Amino acid sequence: MYFLKRILFAVPLLLVISALAFALVHLAPGGPFDRERSPASPEIERSLKAKYHLDEPVWKQYVRYLGDLAHGDFGVSLKYRNHSVNDIIAQSLPVSLTLGGLAFCFAMAVGLPAGFLSAARRGHWPDYVGGFLSLLVICIPGFVLAPVLILFFSIKLNWFPVALWESPWHMILPTVALGLYFAGKISRLMREGMLQAMQSEFVTAARAKGLGENTLLLKHACRLAVLPVVSYAGPMLADLLTGSFIIENIFQIPGIGVFLVNSSMNRDYTVVVGLSLLYAILLIGLNLLVDFAYTMLDPRVNYE
Amino acid sequence: MTLFRRAWRFVSRARFIFGLGLLLSVSACSRHEPPADVTILNGAEPESLDPAIITGQPDSRVVLGMFEGLTRPDAKTARPIPGLAESWEISPDGKIYTFHLRTNLVWSTGEPIRADDVVYSWIRALRPETASDYAGQLYYLKNGREFNEGKIKDASLVGVHALDPFTIRVELEHPTAFFLDLCAFQTLNVVPRQTIEKYGDRWLMARPLPSSGPFELVYWRLNDKIRLKKNPRYWDAANTQSEVIDILPVGAANAAINLYLHGQADIVWDKELVPVELIDVLLKRPDFHTFDYLGTYFVRFNVTKKPFDDPRVRRALALAVDRKRIVKKITRGGEVPALHLVPDGTANYLPPDGLDYNPALAKKLLAEAGYPGGANFPRFEYMFNAAAGGGAKTHENVAVELQQMWRDTLGIQMDLRQMEFNVYLGAMDRLDYSLARSSWIGDYNDPQTFLGMFVSGDGNNRTGWSNPDYDRLIAAANNEPDLAKRAKLFQQAETLLVQTDPPIIPLFFYVGINYFDTNKISGVYENLLDIHPLQTIRKLKSAK
Numbered sequence: 001m002y003f004l005k006r007i008l009f010a011v012p013l014l015l016v017i018s019a020l021a022f023a024l025v026h027l028a029p030g031g032p033f034d035r036e037r038s039p040a041s042p043e044i045e046r047s048l049k050a051k052y053h054l055d056e057p058v059w060k061q062y063v064r065y066l067g068d069l070a071h072g073d074f075g076v077s078l079k080y081r082n083h084s085v086n087d088i089i090a091q092s093l094p095v096s097l098t099l100g101g102l103a104f105c106f107a108m109a110v111g112l113p114a115g116f117l118s119a120a121r122r123g124h125w126p127d128y129v130g131g132f133l134s135l136l137v138i139c140i141p142g143f144v145l146a147p148v149l150i151l152f153f154s155i156k157l158n159w160f161p162v163a164l165w166e167s168p169w170h171m172i173l174p175t176v177a178l179g180l181y182f183a184g185k186i187s188r189l190m191r192e193g194m195l196q197a198m199q200s201e202f203v204t205a206a207r208a209k210g211l212g213e214n215t216l217l218l219k220h221a222c223r224l225a226v227l228p229v230v231s232y233a234g235p236m237l238a239d240l241l242t243g244s245f246i247i248e249n250i251f252q253i254p255g256i257g258v259f260l261v262n263s264s265m266n267r268d269y270t271v272v273v274g275l276s277l278l279y280a281i282l283l284i285g286l287n288l289l290v291d292f293a294y295t296m297l298d299p300r301v302n303y304e
Numbered sequence: 305m306t307l308f309r310r311a312w313r314f315v316s317r318a319r320f321i322f323g324l325g326l327l328l329s330v331s332a333c334s335r336h337e338p339p340a341d342v343t344i345l346n347g348a349e350p351e352s353l354d355p356a357i358i359t360g361q362p363d364s365r366v367v368l369g370m371f372e373g374l375t376r377p378d379a380k381t382a383r384p385i386p387g388l389a390e391s392w393e394i395s396p397d398g399k400i401y402t403f404h405l406r407t408n409l410v411w412s413t414g415e416p417i418r419a420d421d422v423v424y425s426w427i428r429a430l431r432p433e434t435a436s437d438y439a440g441q442l443y444y445l446k447n448g449r450e451f452n453e454g455k456i457k458d459a460s461l462v463g464v465h466a467l468d469p470f471t472i473r474v475e476l477e478h479p480t481a482f483f484l485d486l487c488a489f490q491t492l493n494v495v496p497r498q499t500i501e502k503y504g505d506r507w508l509m510a511r512p513l514p515s516s517g518p519f520e521l522v523y524w525r526l527n528d529k530i531r532l533k534k535n536p537r538y539w540d541a542a543n544t545q546s547e548v549i550d551i552l553p554v555g556a557a558n559a560a561i562n563l564y565l566h567g568q569a570d571i572v573w574d575k576e577l578v579p580v581e582l583i584d585v586l587l588k589r590p591d592f593h594t595f596d597y598l599g600t601y602f603v604r605f606n607v608t609k610k611p612f613d614d615p616r617v618r619r620a621l622a623l624a625v626d627r628k629r630i631v632k633k634i635t636r637g638g639e640v641p642a643l644h645l646v647p648d649g650t651a652n653y654l655p656p657d658g659l660d661y662n663p664a665l666a667k668k669l670l671a672e673a674g675y676p677g678g679a680n681f682p683r684f685e686y687m688f689n690a691a692a693g694g695g696a697k698t699h700e701n702v703a704v705e706l707q708q709m710w711r712d713t714l715g716i717q718m719d720l721r722q723m724e725f726n727v728y729l730g731a732m733d734r735l736d737y738s739l740a741r742s743s744w745i746g747d748y749n750d751p752q753t754f755l756g757m758f759v760s761g762d763g764n765n766r767t768g769w770s771n772p773d774y775d776r777l778i779a780a781a782n783n784e785p786d787l788a789k790r791a792k793l794f795q796q797a798e799t800l801l802v803q804t805d806p807p808i809i810p811l812f813f814y815v816g817i818n819y820f821d822t823n824k825i826s827g828v829y830e831n832l833l834d835i836h837p838l839q840t841i842r843k844l845k846s847a848k
Binding site for chain 2: 039076087088161
């Protein structure tokens with residue numbers, strides 16, 4: 001019941017987001033048809049605007065946009081005039097989903113055990129090494145990490161391709177470059193979560209009852225400790241799935257992140273609004289999933 | 305150590321999930337396709353592949369392979385040679401062209417190409433509904449402008465008609481020395497009527513897509529790859545050198561050079577794909593080729609704003625610029641200092657002398673204008689756009705250099721203002737600036753493509769400059785059928801533009817830079833327009 005309400009509430013939220021995105025991008029100076037080379041006659045610009053209804057008042061354009069949206073049509077890109085926004089999403093979202101999904105798995109697979117071990121061996125070398133490494137990867141931005149990875153693994157060692165998105169082999173470096181930051185974050189969250197869980201009363205009680213330390217950590221503390229990770233994972237996954245401008249640019253990956261950034265530079269109104277909506281839908285959906293996961297993991301949480 | 309063992313099991317499970325994800329993506333992304341004969345890195349993703357719509361050079365390089373006009377650019381010189389038309393006659397007054405189509409023309413899908421298709425394509429580019437940015441290329445046709453602006457509705461009044469299936473009669477407004485160049489320009493390419501009428505704006509998604517040029521489109525994946533294969537029905541297919549060509553949109557210079565050095569690409573032909581930090585090293589390599597290019601980098605004055613309304617001030621600033629320092633210190637790609645707007649080597653033309661570096665005269669002129677030693681000269685702004693790509697820092701570096709030169713020589717203070725590209729264009733259009741960075745790339749090899757824009761009120765003027773003598777000279781040149789006399793008139797006009805009453809300061813002429821190994825690739829030639837028809841390009845056998 002609760003989740004149904006949440007889903008219903010998402011609809012007006014998306015409307016507000018679309019209206020805001022629509023208004024903001026139209027408010028930005030310049031338009032999609034500004035060019036260094038202005039056309040031979042002012043009439044040409046007028047026909048361009050007329051063709052894409054940009055000569056109408058903004059509210060009317062918005063109503064028209066909503067009408068199309070109701071039919072699942074995000075409109076035509078104003079920059080890539082042969083492509084609809086649906087085309088752009090259909091072609092580039094799967095790539096970003098793949099890369100983002102891989103990076104997510106990578107971040108989880110590295111971050112969770114690292115954080116767990118740091119906490120379990122608190123004050124010993126695994127803790128120090130893990131803490132240092134996770135801080136390091138959080139501090140290195142993607143636009144530094146990615147070229148360094150390319151330089152070392154592609155150019156020096158020749159293990160991986162330098163760029164492009166063609167085979168699984170091409171996916172490894174971008175996955176690492178994109179996922180490492182999140183792995184560091186997750187490791188730190190996991191460590192904190194574990195430490196807190198280990199001090200909680202039920203763990204003390206379990207320990208007093210004579211439960212083995214390992215069972216305690218893995219079966220009981222762990223379950224509570226992943227909660228902060230889970231709540232962080234939702235927005236993180238939304239971030240990862242909608243692509244990364246920097247990583248896509250450096251590795252020449254045909255994902256959606258490049259469009260997300262460039263469309264606002266190009267004043268490609270339809271693409272900006274369409275992709276903002278897509279991002280919002282992902283974010284809302286994943287947050288919902290996170291809340292749902294909470295009910296599974298923590299018996300104290302009940303939304304009904 | 306059971307903790308570690310259990311933790312390890314946990315990790316293994318996570319690795320299993322990771323592996324599963326990898327496996328899924330592998331199955332989703334495996335592409336079983338034969339490698340291309342030639343792979344080209346082409347710069348930005350094309351905005352479109354519709355000849356009537358495209359404006360950018362990366363777009364036109366692809367379109368050139370798919371569609372052809374009555375003429376086509378020669379691979380070596382980029383001058384027009386017979387394309388779909390095998391011959392033509394020009395009337396003595398230079399206003400009537402009669403083109404004779406080849407009789408063996410067919411679309412890649414087998415239907416014949418006839419004179420009606422040419423007329424259809426040109427009229428389509430002019431229709432207001434097509435909303436072609438470059439419709440101006442057809443304003444030379446009689447009533448072309450009026451039809452495009454919607455003042456005439458009847459397409460039959462436009463000066464292009466099919467006399468019979470193989471003959472086209474073209475009537476121009478003025479004798480137009482570069483009309484055959486225009487016939488090779490993308491806007492005038494011949495496009496498939498049936499497909500366009502059936503699919504509307506999405507006609508390029510139709511498969512098979514009929515093409516009139518040497519290649520047909522296999523697929524076009526956004527930001528990923530465009531694959532072209534030889535069109536066996538092209539009239540000159542016997543001379544098409546490659547079967548399959550891949551064209552990759554690559555925006556980052558570092559990725560381009562990495563891909564090239566790792567043998568993933570054969571040709572890189574966008575100057576934006578040369579990392580400017582490495583240019584000194586790269587230009588020494590034998591596979592880096594620089595050549596003169598029909599483009600000029602210059603500074604615009606807003607002549608409606610004091611003190612730049614005074615020609616003496618503008619001349620003083622122009623005379624105080626040491627262009628050699630700019631090309632040696634900043635651009636470093638072998639650019640030539642520019643004293644005039646129209647690049648050297650432009651056809652039908654000999655440019656005049658402009659204002660060369662002369663600090664003494666610059667100081668004298670500024671004093672005459674009432675600012676001796678720069679005293680009381682108001683602070684002013686220099687506007688430039690933030691750019692992406694290999695030349696990202698060039699605009700800023702040039703700005704800083706100019707700032708220093710004018711401060712040292714003239715004692716005047718300039719502030720720098722960097723803006724987002726669209727904002728910068730808007731400010732220029734509204735004349736909301738004092739000085740602005742500018743550049744211009746010629747569309748065709750003729751002085752008109754440069755000089756035409758400074759006519760009073762032209763959309764590309766953007767300086768507020770209006771000189772009746774200049775307007776008169778340009779109009780006279782455009783009505784002059786005699787090429788020598790025409791060149792003289794243009795030269796007089798440009799003298800006003802760069803010497804007597806300058807609204808601009810030309811800084812340097814661009815160079816083109818391509819990189820490919822001449823031992824592995826043949827058929828790419830350097831020319832002023834940086835045009836490279838795809839059909840001559842071939843990977844040499846020994847290199848495979």
